[in-house]
Amino acid sequence: MWALRPWTRYTLLVIAHMLAMGLGAAVLQALESPPALQFQMKLKAELAAFQAEFGACLPHGALEELLGMALRAQGHGVSTLGNHSEASNWDLPSALLFTVSILTTTGYGHMAPLSAGGKAFCVVYAVLGLPASLALVAALRHCLLPVLSRPGAWIASRWQLAPSQAALLQATGLGLLVAGTFVLLPALVLWGLQRDHSLLEAIYFCFGSLSTIGLGDLLPGSGQNLHPVIYQLGQFALLGYLLLGLLAMLLAVETFTKLPQVCAMVKFFGASTPVTAEDQDGIVSQDELALNNLPPATPASKQALACRQASDDCK
Amino acid sequence: MWALRPWTRYTLLVIAHMLAMGLGAAVLQALESPPALQFQMKLKAELAAFQAEFGACLPHGALEELLGMALRAQGHGVSTLGNHSEASNWDLPSALLFTVSILTTTGYGHMAPLSAGGKAFCVVYAVLGLPASLALVAALRHCLLPVLSRPGAWIASRWQLAPSQAALLQATGLGLLVAGTFVLLPALVLWGLQRDHSLLEAIYFCFGSLSTIGLGDLLPGSGQNLHPVIYQLGQFALLGYLLLGLLAMLLAVETFTKLPQVCAMVKFFGASTPVTAEDQDGIVSQDELALNNLPPATPASKQALACRQASDDCK
Known part of the structure; x- marks a missing residue:
């Protein structure tokens, strides 16, 4: 099946993606x-x-x-109206939130550096900081994934689930947990605190933040003339939410990309040479040897390893 | 060395990261x-x-x-001033650029949906579209990395470089190529086209776009009262730049994360159990067997495989 040359297949995939973009743009245009x-x-x-x-x-x-001057000022996060204290634009919580929004690539854009020095520092800081953040997430993933996969492994062994089912159950559980804890729950809290925004708007903000899209409209607390202390506490809360939520989101995404079912799909589109069953068996048994300092490999992890190998070996 | 328990090491890493964030925030505060x-x-x-x-x-x-109304309008991408045609806010090129900024998670935020329907559509579109985009990038990576690694392999065999040196040379070459083609070159073009912005500002915009930070200040063409056709062409150019540039950036990042030197560093911080030389040898020879449909493994790829395995097996 799919006896197309790899390049033809990739071209078709890209065209399908372009069409989906066009469709999205058309729907947004019609709605907005x-x-x-x-x-x-x-x-x-x-x-x-x-x-x-x-x-x-x-x-x-x-x-x-x-009007033009006020609009330009807003574009840089300088507020025209309101009774904020004069130094509130770059107070420490705001500056920290801005730094975190750079390091997580969320980039709300509710404030932006005005000076050449600030812009240059942002570029240099991101060039050094983004790889460091990626490395930190990779290290924390190594440390947290085994802990997070324990309940799933327990349920799988208790209910005697098939390996692929167990992996799917675990990924779905983690996905729902992350969506509930870091999107739905914060959205409900935000909705409770800011009754002028709808629940949909709160979900839109939380999802937009954790997906690192960060459009920056509807930023909580902005334009509300809150007491400075409450405003600053809010900025700290948002900062912690961004860091923890993004880590959880990345863990969930990582678990999904390791799913045998997902790997099979990537293989279906991505592999240029079919992997034989013999190859896979070979890989699994060798990987088992390599993992001799871990508990005996369950069939689920075997499948995941075979899949990782299969998706790696066409690189 | 580093006889610390894994959890202590992770905590220290997190604290170091927090300190770096605080430092960044303090510098930005002082500058801005x-x-x-x-x-x-x-x-x-x-x-x-x-x-x-x-x-x-x-x-x-x-x-x-x-003033308040004009500022709120600008936050949603509705322009108050200027002689734009009335429908220009969500014309097709702008809607496409917005869609692409969602799918690449850049999220400039220069325009944002006003209606509840538009916001709901954005969330659903991103929930479906982001995994699809990730899968497309993974598939394209499989297809493009071998092509891109050919010049490096040729130079390595010609100059008889050590495997890790060859990998480093290749990654550095690709990194410089991507930085030159997708940051420096576009920044020079942008600087040439918009003489009211400095070269630093153009680099800041290009780097901010490709790192998906997307602060959305200094968006080319905004607030300049350009002819609609030129403005729309510009939006298309930006759209193509975002898609191609981001793919190139991801390829370069992927190449760097596969470097033996980088893997060794991740292993140094991330591995909870030291991997013995014997383990590594075993893994390499087994991976070679698994790769029997590829050209004979060079020492560089051996090292990369051993490294991947070593960083994977503490998961």
Whole structure:
């Protein structure tokens, strides 16, 4: 089956991806054009009404100039309105949240460096910090995955599940746990704290943060004139949430990518030469030898190893 | 050496990371507080001057209300000023760029969905689309890495380099190629096209995009009142740049993480049980058997395999 040359297959995959992007863009356009247009019309009407009412005493262009400056300022996280203390833009919690949003590649963009020095520092800091963060996550993964896989292994041995079923059960359990603990629960808390946002908006914010998309709209606490102490505590909470949540999300993703079922799919699309059953057996028995300092390999881990090998050996 | 228990070692690593974050935040605060404060003071002065001059004919709060609405609108990508055509917020190129910024997790945030439907669609689209994008990148990696590693292999065999040196040379070459082609070159082009931005700002934008941080300040073409056709072409160019550049960046990162030198470092921090030379030899010879449909394994690939195995077997 699928007797296509690898390059043809890859081209088809890329085209399918492009089509999915086009479809997404078309749906978003259909959903978002009307409200955006409506918002813009309303804004223009307000502006026109303002100028019709007070234009007589305002020189031409004075209002536009002021608006332009306020908008540019907001783009850099400098707030125009509100009663924040004057130094609140780059207070330590905000600066820490900004640093974490750089290191996790979330990049909300609610604030951004203004000076050339700040921009240069951001680039250098990310060039050094991103590999270090990746290495830290890799190290923590090694240390946490065995702990997290214990309940699944216990259930599998208790219910005598087939290896692939046990792996799927474990990954699904971890996925649901992470989604519940780091998306649904924080969204509910956020919804409870900020009643002017809907639950959907809270989920949208939490999911957008942990997927590192970080659009930065609906950032909790922004534009609400909160007491500085509460605002700063909120920034610290968000910071801890980002770090812990992202680690949990990466662990869940890692568990899913190691699933035999997922590997089989990657093999189906990715492998340029079919792997024979004989090859796989060979690999498994050799990997077992290599793992002689671990508990006896369960069939599930055998399958995962064979799969890792199979997906690696077409590199 | 490093006779610490694994958990102590991990805790120390995490603490070191936290300290690095604190240091980054402190430097950014020192660099950015003065210009941000200065900008804010200037803005407040302008606002005060405006109100002193024209306040007599403006009712209290009217200007603040207008400003607040314009700032909220900008947060959703709805432009207040400028002569854009009215439908330009979610035209097809902009919607496509937004979709790509979601799928690559860059999330500039220069526009964001306003409607509940748009937000729900974004979440569902990302939940389905991000794993698909990851799978596509994995498949393309399998297909492109062998091609990209050919020049390195040729140089290594020609100059008779040691395996680890050859791997390092190859990774460095690929890294420099990607940095040159996808950061420096586009930054130079951007700098040439937008003379109001400095070269540092162009590099900051390109690096911020490909690292998927995507702060969204300094987005090319925004707020410049470009001709719609040129603006849309620019959006398409940015879209293609993001997709190609990110793929190249991921390939380079993948090559670096497979380096024997990097693996040795991960092993140093991550492995909970030391891997003996005997184990490693065993693994290598077994992996060679498994790779019998590939050209004879070079010592470099042996080392890489041993390293992968060593870093995998403490999972």
